[in-house]
Amino acid sequence: MLNSKIPKGPLENKWSDYKGHVxxxxxxxxxxxxxxxxxxxxxxxSAAASLGEMGYKVKAFCFQDSPRRAxxxxxxxxINAAKNYQNDxxxxxxxxxxxxxxxxxxxxxxxxxxxxxxxxxIIDQCVAQGVPFAREYSGLLSNRSFGxxxxxxxxxxxxxxxxxxxxxxxxxxxxxxxxxxVTMYSRHEMLDVVVIEGKARGIICRDLITGHxxxxxxxxxxxxxxxxxxxxxxxxxxxGSNVTAIWKAxxxxxxxxxPCFTQIHPTCIPVSGDHQSKLTLMSESLRNDGRxxxxxxxxxxxxxxxxxxxxxxxYLERRYPAFGNLVPRDVASRAAKERCDAGYxxxxxxxxxxxxxxxxxxxxxxxxxxxxxxxxxxxEKITELGREVVKEKYGNLFDMYTKITGEDPxxxxxxxxxxxxxxxxxxxxxxxxxxxxxxLYAMGEANFSDHGANRLGASAxxxxxxxxxxxxxxxxxxxxANEIRTAPIPVSHxxxxxxxNAVSERINKxxxxxxxxxxxxxxxxxxxxMWDKCGMSRNAQGLKEAIEEIRHLxxxxxxxxxxxxxxxxVNTELDKANRVADFIELGELMCIDALHRNESCxxxxxxxxxxxxxxxxxxxxxxxxxxxxxxxxxxxxxLHKEDLNFEVAKPTQRSYK
Amino acid sequence: xxxxxxxxxxxxxxxxxASANGKFVTYKVDDVSPEMSFxxxxxxxxxxxxxxxxxxxxxxxxxxxxxxxxxxxxxxxxPHGPWHATTVCQLHMRAxxxxxxxxxxxxxxxxxxxxxxxxxxxxxxxxxxxxxxxVSVNTGNVNGVDANAIPVxxxxxxxxxxxxxxxxxxxxxxxxxxxxAMLFMSAKVSHLALxxxxxxxxxxxxxxxxAQMDKEGFGSCTFTGACEAVCPKxxxxxxxxxxxxxxxxxxxxxxxx
Numbered sequence: 001m002l003n004s005k006i007p008k009g010p011l012e013n014k015w016s017d018y019k020g021h022v023x024x025x026x027x028x029x030x031x032x033x034x035x036x037x038x039x040x041x042x043x044x045x046s047a048a049a050s051l052g053e054m055g056y057k058v059k060a061f062c063f064q065d066s067p068r069r070a071x072x073x074x075x076x077x078x079i080n081a082a083k084n085y086q087n088d089x090x091x092x093x094x095x096x097x098x099x100x101x102x103x104x105x106x107x108x109x110x111x112x113x114x115x116x117x118x119x120x121x122i123i124d125q126c127v128a129q130g131v132p133f134a135r136e137y138s139g140l141l142s143n144r145s146f147g148x149x150x151x152x153x154x155x156x157x158x159x160x161x162x163x164x165x166x167x168x169x170x171x172x173x174x175x176x177x178x179x180x181x182v183t184m185y186s187r188h189e190m191l192d193v194v195v196i197e198g199k200a201r202g203i204i205c206r207d208l209i210t211g212h213x214x215x216x217x218x219x220x221x222x223x224x225x226x227x228x229x230x231x232x233x234x235x236x237x238x239x240g241s242n243v244t245a246i247w248k249a250x251x252x253x254x255x256x257x258x259p260c261f262t263q264i265h266p267t268c269i270p271v272s273g274d275h276q277s278k279l280t281l282m283s284e285s286l287r288n289d290g291r292x293x294x295x296x297x298x299x300x301x302x303x304x305x306x307x308x309x310x311x312x313x314x315y316l317e318r319r320y321p322a323f324g325n326l327v328p329r330d331v332a333s334r335a336a337k338e339r340c341d342a343g344y345x346x347x348x349x350x351x352x353x354x355x356x357x358x359x360x361x362x363x364x365x366x367x368x369x370x371x372x373x374x375x376x377x378x379x380e381k382i383t384e385l386g387r388e389v390v391k392e393k394y395g396n397l398f399d400m401y402t403k404i405t406g407e408d409p410x411x412x413x414x415x416x417x418x419x420x421x422x423x424x425x426x427x428x429x430x431x432x433x434x435x436x437x438x439x440l441y442a443m444g445e446a447n448f449s450d451h452g453a454n455r456l457g458a459s460a461x462x463x464x465x466x467x468x469x470x471x472x473x474x475x476x477x478x479x480x481a482n483e484i485r486t487a488p489i490p491v492s493h494x495x496x497x498x499x500x501n502a503v504s505e506r507i508n509k510x511x512x513x514x515x516x517x518x519x520x521x522x523x524x525x526x527x528x529x530m531w532d533k534c535g536m537s538r539n540a541q542g543l544k545e546a547i548e549e550i551r552h553l554x555x556x557x558x559x560x561x562x563x564x565x566x567x568x569x570v571n572t573e574l575d576k577a578n579r580v581a582d583f584i585e586l587g588e589l590m591c592i593d594a595l596h597r598n599e600s601c602x603x604x605x606x607x608x609x610x611x612x613x614x615x616x617x618x619x620x621x622x623x624x625x626x627x628x629x630x631x632x633x634x635x636x637x638x639l640h641k642e643d644l645n646f647e648v649a650k651p652t653q654r655s656y657k
Numbered sequence: 658x659x660x661x662x663x664x665x666x667x668x669x670x671x672x673x674x675a676s677a678n679g680k681f682v683t684y685k686v687d688d689v690s691p692e693m694s695f696x697x698x699x700x701x702x703x704x705x706x707x708x709x710x711x712x713x714x715x716x717x718x719x720x721x722x723x724x725x726x727x728x729x730x731x732x733x734x735x736p737h738g739p740w741h742a743t744t745v746c747q748l749h750m751r752a753x754x755x756x757x758x759x760x761x762x763x764x765x766x767x768x769x770x771x772x773x774x775x776x777x778x779x780x781x782x783x784x785x786x787x788x789x790x791x792v793s794v795n796t797g798n799v800n801g802v803d804a805n806a807i808p809v810x811x812x813x814x815x816x817x818x819x820x821x822x823x824x825x826x827x828x829x830x831x832x833x834x835x836x837x838a839m840l841f842m843s844a845k846v847s848h849l850a851l852x853x854x855x856x857x858x859x860x861x862x863x864x865x866x867x868a869q870m871d872k873e874g875f876g877s878c879t880f881t882g883a884c885e886a887v888c889p890k891x892x893x894x895x896x897x898x899x900x901x902x903x904x905x906x907x908x909x910x911x912x913x914x
Contacts, residue, residue, distance in 0.1 A: 046796065049796055050796040050797055053795050053796060053797075064719060064725070064727065065717060065727065065776075065778070065779060065780070066726075066779065066780065066782065066783050066825065067783075068726070068783075068825055069719055069720075069725040069726060069727050071719070071720060071725070073720065073724050073725050073726075074720045074722050074724050074725065083804070083805075085805065123804040124801075124802060124803060124804045125794075125796060125797070126804075127804040127807075127854065128792065128794045128802065128854055129791070129792050129794055129854070130791075130792045130817075130848065130849050130852050130854045130855045132814055132817045132818035132821050132848065132852065133804075133814075134814075134818075135808075135809055135811050135814040135815075136811065137811050138808060139808025139809050139810055139811065139814075140805050140808055141804060141805055157818055157821075158818065158822075160724065160822060163724055163822070163824075164818070164821060167821065170786075171786060171790055171791035171792075172791060172796055174783060174786045174787045174790065174791060175787070175791045175793065177783075177787055178787040178788070184783070186780065186783075209772060238719040238720040238721070238725060239718060239719055239720075239721060240719050272690075272692040273690055273692055273693070275690060275692075275693045275697045275698075275700070275701060276697070277694070277696070277697050277700055277721065278721045280721075280722055281722075399742075400722065400723065400747065403723075403740070403743060403747045403748075403749065404694075404747070404749065406749070406751055469796045469797050470797060473796075473797055516708075518704055518707050518708065520700070520704055521704075562707060562708075564706075564707050564710070564711070564712055564713065565712055569673075569674065569773075570674075570715055570772060570773040570776065572713070572715055573707065573713060
């Protein structure tokens with residue numbers, strides 16, 4: 001049975017009680033304990049820095065050339081925290097409640113409440129590190145709104161919040177590297193977990209420059225390797241983002257939680273052609289001020305600025321008057337798909353909707369005119385001043401849009417369409433962030449825990465840093481306190497030997513296929529199956545077909561993939577092949593999970609299960625649980641269920657109307 | 658957007674490994690859509706090379722949104738290519754016309770040795786940060802100091818932010834005739850020196866980071882401004898002036914060295 005180890009007592013006391021009673025490790029013993037951290041994004045860098053400071057011996061690994069390049073760097077909009085600086089009624093409870101509701105009642109209450117509790121400390125911590133958040137003229141921190149909330153609790157640094165937070169964590173990490181508390185291994189990729197007598201004791205990784213395999217021992221292993229959105233080939237993830245670390249852990253006994261829960265982000269730049277290698281997000285913060293619309297007339301080919309106001313359908317404002325353009329991501333994405341599928345889409349592909357800043361520019365321009373006391377300002381002057389305000393808030397995003405599309409969003413509405421962005425699913429973890437393998441932890445996007453079936457905007461950064469700075473430093477002690485007598489296990493141990501041999505065999509096998517098709521072509525085929533049949537909407541028949549198609553694809557891959565070059569050299573195609581092989585296996589499990597969950601919730605929309613108005617229809621009677629899948633050999637999984645009990649936030653139909 | 662596809666000639670630096678000799682190799686690419694990014698054009702070329710049994714061209718890239726700082730191609734003599742304030746991954750093929758010849762090289766600097774083809778080793782930047790590019794505050798516990806306890810003048814906060822947007826790509830070094838890392842380092846020194854949180858360590862920070870930069874073999878700054886001109890994040894050369902001021906001030910007032 002799954003034991004989620006949720007502490008007893010009232011929800012609001014659980015974390016403080018836990019901290020008050022958790023086992024501690026004394027400073028002398030910390031120096032003898034070794035911890036491996038995989039990935040250096042917000043979760044990994046913050047964990048490695050914190051644990052290094054505490055005195056543990058830490059080894060951190062990333063596949064990029066520097067820990068500063070982890071994909072957290074690309075997060076744009078902001079980070080939530082229940083500070084209530086705006087005096088708009090925010091509180092820990094509201095952040096907790098919004099997150100549970102936003103996740104469509106598929107997240108664990110205790111974890112989410114803890115997240116809301118530590119959120120305010122994250123901001124204190126980051127400011128102390130020198131993270132340059134946006135400020136008002138008073139010198140105090142500025143906030144903005146994000147989807148799924150009615151308060152302003154999002155802290156930001158222009159459209160580069162992830163960059164600034166990650167650099168803060170990276171600098172803290174490099175400080176520990178300089179002090180000798182953390183050893184950094186860049187351009188290294190983890191290819192297996194070593195489990196000895198039921199506990200995670202190390203990893204096998206590959207040096208991506210020399211191609212050599214290495215063995216590393218650790219008393220505990222932390223997986224902070226991010227999400228697996230690239231299973232769809234096209235996503236907003238970085239090119240290198242992959243599932244390999246958590247997939248290897250899954251195959252060594254870690255259960256996979258809710259693998260089918262995928263976030264499709266509503267505002268991305270649409271696909272322009274077959275050459276497309278990735279999709280680019282336009283931050284959710286743009287929905288603060290931008291208005292989303294399509295023409296009221298089907299197939300309207302006029303330019304957007306030629307379509308008069310009364311012939312535009314601001315469909316989010318029409319359908320969801322209470323939240324308007326700031327409905328949660330799953331709702332906004334489905335609404336865009338609905339309009340496009342119904343024939344109202346815009347642009348060359350007709351698979352896009354408009355995100356329009358004309359009104360915001362006028363509104364801000366008028367505000368500036370009033371502030372400056374320009375009574376006789378012309379319309380041009382108002383527009384000019386309005387554009388300046390918009391530029392300050394969103395300038396880097398608008399520039400990015402221009403570079404990619406060649407269009408000017410200050411004068412022409414942006415074209416946007418939903419794209420894969422985040423995976424709520426991940427390794428199942430208990431309250432202490434331990435997977436089902438003792439000593440093996442999963443943090444940040446790599447675990448399943450806090451966002452249920454849909455993540456709210458600006459909550460990923462919050463979770464990554466919460467896990468790394470504030471949760472793991474306590475919970476890992478509870479495990480390591482019992483490991484102080486465990487001497488480092490030599491990497492000549494037979495389990496290390498066996499794990500390295502298995503990795504080596506697989507690489508040899510891949511290199512020996514010598515087929516005709518490129519790795520990329522397989523990845524594209526997998527992505528198409530996943531997007532068509534396990535994407536924004538899913539149905540039983542499509543999912544069954546997808547499972548068959550993926551099995552076929554897997555056979556084809558293992559008999560016909562072509563990887564050029566040699567093993568012992570820089571070989572980016574081999575790196576990619578290792579990852580794509582894992583994505584193919586994951587894709588099958590995602591479809592199996594989506595097929596078994598015969599309800600709609602959050603980002604998981606089963607066409608068979610919807611209300612008359614086309615909203616997601618949950619089935620709490622039968623599916624109020626976390627699906628935790630146990631790997632039982634090639635293509636076989638056993639389902640375990642963790643029932644979700646809502647003691648405080650009672651499930652209701654989620655409404656944003 | 659209705660441009661027709663174009664054909665190009667690429668002269669690409671190929672180098673098997675750090676120790677091997679490199680050379681330019683010519684590739685013809687046809688049917689390039691102007692809507693492609695520069696790296697997508699390389700993807701298409703690499704797919705072709707693999708199918709033809711050749712080794713694909715190695716290059717660093719990851720986010721493809723201009724923020725991770727991985728991509729690093731020297732295009733027609735200019736780091737990141739012809740577009741102002743743009744990384745290679747955001748450069749689109751609209752920038753070129755049919756029949757163009759494009760020369761693509763790795764970053765060229767002694768402190769950034771080539772690993773393979775267009776990939777270079779930029780770990781020297783990490784070591785410069787290790788020398789002092791941080792605030793020495795422990796994580797997890799800031800002694801109850803609320804984030805709003807110390808107001809920061811908006812202008813200063815904005816200037817600190819502008820410096821902090823550096824993506825550590827190394828274009829400044831690649832553009833500099835002396836391969837100086839001054840713009841990179843000055844961005845970090847400025848970011849932290851401008852904020853009250855970074856002030857207590859500002860003297861040691863600047864002295865230690867400059868010492869590390871020299872140790873890594875980066876050249877001296879002659880304030881030519883090539884770095885600023887090619888910086889994809891438009892980091893201002895004013896930061897170098899601030900760095901010099903910080904360095905002089907620290908050098909004259911810190912007596913332990």
